[in-house]
Amino acid sequence: MATLESPPPGTSSSAMRNAFGTVLSALILLLIGVLAFSIRLFSVIKYESVIHEFDPYFNYRVTQFLSKNGIYEFWNWFDDRTWYPLGRVIGGTVYPGLTLTAGTIWWALNAINIPLSVETVCIHCVWAAAEAYSAPSIVLTSQSRDGLHVFDDFRESYAWLSHNTDVDDKVASWWDYGYQTTAMANRTVIVDNNTWNNTHIATVGTAMSSPEKAAWEIFNSLDVKYVLVVFGGLIGYPSDDINKFLWMVRIGGGVFPHIKEADYLRDGNYRIDSEATPTMLNCLMYKLSYYRFVETDGKGYDRVRRTEIGKKNFKLTHFEEVFTSHHWMVRIYKLKPQKNRIRGRAKKLKLKTSSGLDSKAAKKNPWI
């Protein structure tokens, strides 16, 4: 058998080659790692060093809790600020890999006095989860002739909620915004992106599809103080709640049979213009989205649905507007408190455009 004689260790040229080879391969591997890492940071660099998706906000919030309270509190954590009034057992239902990795990295860095915040660590770990989802960004940009225009309405509204409402106020919205509301606005929500309870989601969907009084009753029974809707009609943002409305009707109708999808459809389509059905024009989602929208341009032209809205001038009886963001993308309403005295005679509702609900207007309305 021929044995390869390894050159005596004293030989300088081959030993040098060996050494070179090892260092070079180590360096190449390191550079590949850095490059792979950097490529994935493009969205962070382009927009901002912030978490952009919906679901990663859950991971970020959970990691924050872990870093603040430690591993035992984390395993035993029952979160009462979501799925109100049911809550969620986070310790038992979470996939902890991402959270524990981020938490460990943060703890290790802080132990050697490198003060990176939990948020920074998460962006580098949460990227992996974010890549798998679709791309609703939290900061939207558009190019105009004066340069880049930034739409930061979501964060504007979450910041407003976190500073100008009480800590224990409950916010109701469609489930898409649940994680972001709990993480950024720090308020208790009714349903969130976990979507583990279909009946609870159907309750919110029914409330959004009902007329004002019925919706008020549902939200009041859940101790809700604020209702949040996303509206893209002023600037043409297509992923708003009116476009998602069909799911609110279907999911709501699946659990509560008095919500019938046919009531909202005209020739098989969901319409919000003059051809819309009376039920549609009277439901909470329509009213909260288009309240005083006609005053922006005089005609109420919805840039997403590309039509003028059906009911233009109406007043809200059970809700009042407390905040609308800069580009009208997020609108927040407060539930009006109940009146102490119910008046003897019902006053006729003044509606500028016919809603087809004259029979309901004549009925006794205790809120006027």
Next chain:
Amino acid sequence: MAARNWIFAVAVFLSLSTFSSAQDLQIVNAERRIDLSSHIVKAFLTLKVENIGKDPAADMLLAFPPTQIKNLAMVQALAVTGKKKKKIYLPLDVKPSEQPDAPNDAGYFLVSFATPLGPGEAVTLEVLYILTHSLEPFPVEITQSESQLVYYRDSAVVLSPYRIKQQTTFFKTPSTRVESFTSVEPANRAGKEIKYGAYEDRAPYSYAPVIVHFENNSPFAVVEELVREIEISHWGSLQITENYRLTHGGARHKGVFSRVEYQSRRSISGSSSFNALLAVLPPRVNSVYYRDNIGNISTSHLRTGFKKSELEFEPRYPLFGGWKATFIIGYRVPLEDYLFEAPDGRRYLNFTFGCPLVETIVNKLTLKVVLPEGSKDPSAVLPFAVNQDLQVKYSYLDIVGRTVVVLQKDNVVPTHNVPFQVYYTFKPIYMLAEPLMLVSAFFFVFVTSLAYVHIDLNIVKK
């Protein structure tokens, strides 16, 4: 009226007691101009003081009613010499003073003259004092379409421990809308100015309370808490991080916030709300960031200049009465502009105290100066009183931690933006600590890998 008589009686009693200056000085002429244009009330008081006693007077007292004493942010005094265009202003030392038997808990400030005032001599003083939180919104709550009206309470005659021969007081309001003002004859109003006076020969501690109810829509920007951290890095830069908790300190907002009304009828909707703020930063500033705890805020505009830089920024939403916002502003400046060597070998940082925002009151200001690792004997020098403390902070590559000099002051106004110094000793050899640490870390890694590659760990020789 009864209060005035009682004060007069007390004053007569006191003039017989041991007030050293009360009998010796009298104020020949007092002219007071109070500027009510913004929520920071500035009062300019010109006093011509005469020594009518037999001994020279080294100082004099300024009196303030107890309600004003707790809102006084600053009192400054200048002695005026010369005439007309050749006036020379000499700053005088002003200190808060406790006097026994102060009537009705009046507060005092002691002004020390540059040279003692001889008998029969007179001197003209210019006093500036600044009051915060002195405009009380009334009505307390307003809707979006209403204007903001406030009360200002003061006295038509200047409160003083001395007799005042002649005096006039002027109030300047920001607009011509004045709902009412107390009439103390002779008092009249012309446009934006209300004149009380001239009043002749008032006894010491005379007081005539007046209330002016007027419109003030200037931004009531109040920073409830500001934590400013200045980190000195001997590698060439100063990193400043400022954490703000901002609120609107005026009439509280009630009812609906309608965005469509705010955007379409801006002149009458939300007239007392404010949107934009201005921060004055040092001239050679770089790496400025403006963010809050959920991310970057893009609504800002930076203009750098030779004497100063200006950062115009907007909170995420307009601030109405009672609304709050928090944000962080951070920036970096070159070290050579601010760190110097004192003649005794110590190093010192020369920086500006206070808050960079214009026309804002800071209720609680904490300024932390983080000295590099290995600094010893820190001390701070300021022209006014602050609370001083020492802390330790652990940051990148720290072993023993960095000393932090913590300066804390309440009720800070833009007039407090004056230079201050922090002295410390630092042995230059300590600069090598961090590079040596990094070098030895890499060295250790390489030595370990060398050893691992070359040590034969086999039990049986191959």
